Amino acid sequence: MRESQLVVVGNGMVGQRFVDALRARDSDGRWRVTVLGEEPQPAYDRVRLSALFDGVGAAELNLHTPDPRVQLRLGVPVTGIDRNRRIVTTATDEYPYDALVLATGSSPFVPPIDGVDLPGVFTYRTLDDLAAIRTHARGRRRGAVIGGGLLGLEAANALRLLGLATSVVEFAPRLMPVQVDAAGGALLRRYVEDLGVACHLGVATSALRPGPDGSVAQLELADGGRVAADLVVVAAGIRPRDELARATDLPLGHRGGVLVDRTCRSADERIWAVGECAAVDGTCHGLVAPGYAMAETVADRLVGGTATVPDADTATKLKLLGVDVASFGDAHSTTPGSLDVTFTDPATRVYAKLVLSDDAQTLLGGVLVGDAEAYPTLRASIGQALPAAPLALLAPAGAGTGAAALPASTQVCSCNGVTRADLDAAIAGGAADVPTLKACTRAGTSCGSCVPMLRQLLDAAGVGQPRGLCEHFEVSRQELFDLIRVRGIRTFSNLITEYGRGDGCDICKPVVASILASLGAGHLLDDERASLQDTNDHFLANLQRDGSYSVVPRIPGGEITPEKLIVLGEVARDFALYTKITGGQRIDLLGARVEQLPQIWRRLVNAGFESGHAYGKALRTVKSCVGSTWCRYGVQDSVGLAIALELRYRGLRAPHKIKAAVSGCARECAEARGKDFGIIATEAGWNLYVGGNGGFRPRHADLIATDLNTAALVRLIDRFLMYYIRTADRLQRTAAWIEAMDGGLEHLSAVIVDDSLGLCAELDAAMARHVGSYSDEWRDVLEDPARLGRFTSFVNAPEVPDPSIRFTEERGQQVPARAEDIENRQPVGLGMPQVPR
Amino acid sequence: MIDDRPEWTVICPLTRLDPGRGVAALVDGAQVALFRTAADLFAIDNRDPVTDTYVLSRGIVGSRGGVPIVASPLHKQAYDLRTGDCLDLPGVAVRRHEVRCRAGLVEVRLRAEA
Numbered sequence: 001m002r003e004s005q006l007v008v009v010g011n012g013m014v015g016q017r018f019v020d021a022l023r024a025r026d027s028d029g030r031w032r033v034t035v036l037g038e039e040p041q042p043a044y045d046r047v048r049l050s051a052l053f054d055g056v057g058a059a060e061l062n063l064h065t066p067d068p069r070v071q072l073r074l075g076v077p078v079t080g081i082d083r084n085r086r087i088v089t090t091a092t093d094e095y096p097y098d099a100l101v102l103a104t105g106s107s108p109f110v111p112p113i114d115g116v117d118l119p120g121v122f123t124y125r126t127l128d129d130l131a132a133i134r135t136h137a138r139g140r141r142r143g144a145v146i147g148g149g150l151l152g153l154e155a156a157n158a159l160r161l162l163g164l165a166t167s168v169v170e171f172a173p174r175l176m177p178v179q180v181d182a183a184g185g186a187l188l189r190r191y192v193e194d195l196g197v198a199c200h201l202g203v204a205t206s207a208l209r210p211g212p213d214g215s216v217a218q219l220e221l222a223d224g225g226r227v228a229a230d231l232v233v234v235a236a237g238i239r240p241r242d243e244l245a246r247a248t249d250l251p252l253g254h255r256g257g258v259l260v261d262r263t264c265r266s267a268d269e270r271i272w273a274v275g276e277c278a279a280v281d282g283t284c285h286g287l288v289a290p291g292y293a294m295a296e297t298v299a300d301r302l303v304g305g306t307a308t309v310p311d312a313d314t315a316t317k318l319k320l321l322g323v324d325v326a327s328f329g330d331a332h333s334t335t336p337g338s339l340d341v342t343f344t345d346p347a348t349r350v351y352a353k354l355v356l357s358d359d360a361q362t363l364l365g366g367v368l369v370g371d372a373e374a375y376p377t378l379r380a381s382i383g384q385a386l387p388a389a390p391l392a393l394l395a396p397a398g399a400g401t402g403a404a405a406l407p408a409s410t411q412v413c414s415c416n417g418v419t420r421a422d423l424d425a426a427i428a429g430g431a432a433d434v435p436t437l438k439a440c441t442r443a444g445t446s447c448g449s450c451v452p453m454l455r456q457l458l459d460a461a462g463v464g465q466p467r468g469l470c471e472h473f474e475v476s477r478q479e480l481f482d483l484i485r486v487r488g489i490r491t492f493s494n495l496i497t498e499y500g501r502g503d504g505c506d507i508c509k510p511v512v513a514s515i516l517a518s519l520g521a522g523h524l525l526d527d528e529r530a531s532l533q534d535t536n537d538h539f540l541a542n543l544q545r546d547g548s549y550s551v552v553p554r555i556p557g558g559e560i561t562p563e564k565l566i567v568l569g570e571v572a573r574d575f576a577l578y579t580k581i582t583g584g585q586r587i588d589l590l591g592a593r594v595e596q597l598p599q600i601w602r603r604l605v606n607a608g609f610e611s612g613h614a615y616g617k618a619l620r621t622v623k624s625c626v627g628s629t630w631c632r633y634g635v636q637d638s639v640g641l642a643i644a645l646e647l648r649y650r651g652l653r654a655p656h657k658i659k660a661a662v663s664g665c666a667r668e669c670a671e672a673r674g675k676d677f678g679i680i681a682t683e684a685g686w687n688l689y690v691g692g693n694g695g696f697r698p699r700h701a702d703l704i705a706t707d708l709n710t711a712a713l714v715r716l717i718d719r720f721l722m723y724y725i726r727t728a729d730r731l732q733r734t735a736a737w738i739e740a741m742d743g744g745l746e747h748l749s750a751v752i753v754d755d756s757l758g759l760c761a762e763l764d765a766a767m768a769r770h771v772g773s774y775s776d777e778w779r780d781v782l783e784d785p786a787r788l789g790r791f792t793s794f795v796n797a798p799e800v801p802d803p804s805i806r807f808t809e810e811r812g813q814q815v816p817a818r819a820e821d822i823e824n825r826q827p828v829g830l831g832m833p834q835v836p837r
Numbered sequence: 838m839i840d841d842r843p844e845w846t847v848i849c850p851l852t853r854l855d856p857g858r859g860v861a862a863l864v865d866g867a868q869v870a871l872f873r874t875a876a877d878l879f880a881i882d883n884r885d886p887v888t889d890t891y892v893l894s895r896g897i898v899g900s901r902g903g904v905p906i907v908a909s910p911l912h913k914q915a916y917d918l919r920t921g922d923c924l925d926l927p928g929v930a931v932r933r934h935e936v937r938c939r940a941g942l943v944e945v946r947l948r949a950e951a
Contacts, residue, residue: 502903503900504857528857794862795849796849796862
């Protein structure tokens with residue numbers, strides 16, 4: 001088959017989706033694809049742009065995966081289209097096409113206000129826009145956003161995160177006028193103002209005025225009001241980028257946009273348009289879901305299919321620092337005869353409206369503010385009979401009915417057009433968990449709002465998510481924890497006899513060991529517990545690749561006296577241990593043999609050191625910057641707090657390791673946001689962040705509480721840790737734990753801040769027990785001959801060092817010898833004693 | 838018929854072995870991992886063949902589908918304590934050795950086969 005040339009102008013979200021969709025369908029390689037992008041970066045997730053100000057890196061927004069069959073040219077604006085010669089031109093090149101897809105998106109609409117071109121005035125659309133905003137925000141105090149719609153509120157949140165006192169000016173009488181009605185808008189305003197954002201509604205901006213430095217300093221409003229702002233973002237709407245079509249005389253929609261039919265084909269049969277630049281039957285759409293539908297349609301058409309674009313899904317769900325807003329279907333009750341069912345609860349600040357057909361049987365649309373839990377189910381039910389009574393659907397928190405009640409034709413994932421029937425088929429075909437279901441249907445891969453419904457459908461199909469720990473226990477770690485705690489079970493044998501089967505294994509034994517340790521069952525090496533520990537916990541040291549162990553004494557907060565440093569140096573020298581500074585601000589001593597460990601510890605314990613639990617799924621370190629004691633910028637004593645926290649939580653066993661840090665000011669030198677819990681000092685106290693980690697999949701921690709005093713901070717961390725220890729899965733770090741939690745960070749906050757489950761007293765008491773019962777595991781071994789007896793190389797030759805551990809020298813220290821350094825490893829007769837017969 | 842197998846070597850009293858835990862022993866210069874389960878004694882090479890490290894005695898003991906196993910403490914491959922076969926990597930195995938308890942003492946006899 002002859003290869004045809006396809007040129008795509010634009011590499012935004014929809015352009016990229018189109019290319020992906022075509023590549024997935026064009027299995028014969030019929031189309032040779034060239035993509036010309038104006039921005040210097042490949043496609044990124046513009047919808048999540050604001051996440052950049054919340055600590056997400058630009059790389060995480062990337063949507064582009066390189067494909068050798070697609071030629072991608074970036075930073076190349078297209079200058080014209082020659083429809084007669086079928087050529088797209090750039091400043092330097094010509095690209096012939098058999099088919100041309102315009103995916104040029106839109107540009108921000110900047111109203112012609114006096115002063116709108118001043119320095120310090122920005123739009124909010126591209127990575128470059130955000131970089132410029134961030135740069136200009138440095139050292140400035142006040143920001144303003146012109147436009148109180150969806151994008152304007154996103155921008156206002158971004159300015160808040162940059163530390164600016166923020167105002168929003170909106171011409172309409174309410175915020176988000178397109179999505180919400182008057183009552184919803186009023187509640188939304190209360191939420192937004194409580195976040196410290198000033199709202200000026202029902203008023204136009206008449207001019208922007210410069211300050212002495214020539215950049216913007218003030219907004220003048222049409223009602224005579226003034227708003228001080230040294231950074232302004234214009235978010236007053238978008239206009240389709242249709243200039244290429246205009247220049248080549250392609251028909252446009254009456255409000256702009258390349259006029260296309262339901263197949264997304266323009267008046268020129270070789271030219272198609274998708275996304276925000278396309279006017280489907282005359283109407284442009286500024287949301288990503290309709291754009292994706294267009295991309296899929298054109299991809300299908302180009303391989304001979306017959307797809308058409310469905311009615312646009314304009315449903316929106318926005319979360320602005322904990323405020324849920326959702327709008328779907330006929331949100332403004334424009335259908336003749338439609339009935340509104342509304343629910344207002346000023347106490348919990350929830351507003352909900354359902355728009356029903358005149359016979360009250362069919363759901364037409366709705367608005368939710370303050371609680372959008374019902375959104376996925378409601379959105380999927382538009383145009384259908386209500387899955388339950390209206391009040392049952394609107395009642396907050398879980399009373400609504402789930403996805404299992406939806407008819408087969410219902411679109412569960414509107415972003416990707418996946419119906420309940422598609423999902424049921426995939427489940428019947430063997431998809432047994434959410435990731436598999438996502439991979440084989442694409443449901444839940446765009447906005448993610450339907451993921452809870454995917455879980456419900458799996459449950460409804462009887463494909464229960466495997467909760468069992470291993471072949472010996474059918475219960476989850478959390479259930480096991482509760483069993484052990486509530487029944488007061490103290491031994492693994494009792495537990496497995498009563499609630500499991502068989503002998504246990506390397507999965508369930510360490511889990512039970514950890515739970516028993518969390519519940520304060522006594523020293524790790526006593527009684528039957530010794531046999532449950534993995535080798536690190538068994539030897540209270542970290543196994544290395546050569547069979548030797550490392551020793552890491554605790555150095556709370558990274559603060560250490562010269563005398564103690566000298567002891568570490570002497571011990572390392574005397575035992576010839578390789579020495580390295582760790583990322584957690586302490587010192588790792590590597591290359592110890594098991595029989596050396598007690599001797600090393602004795603020296604360390606005598607000098608005032610204790611175990612650092614580097615070997616345990618336990619609190620590791622609380623790292624700190626030097627703080628207000630020394631630093632010119634520090635506003636609080638970060639070292640003092642870090643030491644207090646590390647001493648409070650030392651020895652605390654958990655489902656996985658726990659790392660923490662305290663920064664003494666917003667410069668964040670301790671990298672606290674990369675930790676399970678991180679604290680950043682403010683002028684007024686401490687901000688607490690939870691759920692961060694480095695490692696394979698780095699994640700920044702999320703802010704959960706601000707300006708706490710030290711006592712309130714410690715109480716919150718106590719509860720956070722204890723709730724984590726009680727409910728997380730095996731080997732689940734806090735980030736994954738929060739992500740997997742129904743309700744996520746909000747739920748966590750409700751449990752540990754507002755005590756929504758009535759658990760806090762128990763959690764507080766559990767932590768008090770831990771703090772009161774701590775003792776140093778190393779010292780406890782040194783003081784007990786039975787425990788010491790475990791630290792031998794060979795049961796029948798305890799005085800013989802393991803001959804297989806051998807070292808070579810590298811950069812002045814000893815490191816494990818590689819195979820090539822050893823001629824003859826086994827058997828080794830070196831220094832062999834007489835073995836008793 | 839002449840029995841030219843090596844002698845049994847006395848290792849230690851049975852009480853030195855904890856049920857569900859291993860220890861290392863030196864037998865004629867070879868490192869042997871000894872395990873005691875609820876009902877049995879097992880002896881295999883202490884050498885983890887995947888990493889060429891002498892650590893198997895420090896693995897967690899348990900069962901998989903009824904088979905008594907030890908999991909290597911380095912990368913968790915499971916070995917059948919009865920045969921030495923690795924359950925996770927076909928073709929990989931460690932030597933097993935003979936072990937018995939006589940008069941409260943654990944004795945081991947090395948086997949030569951690979």
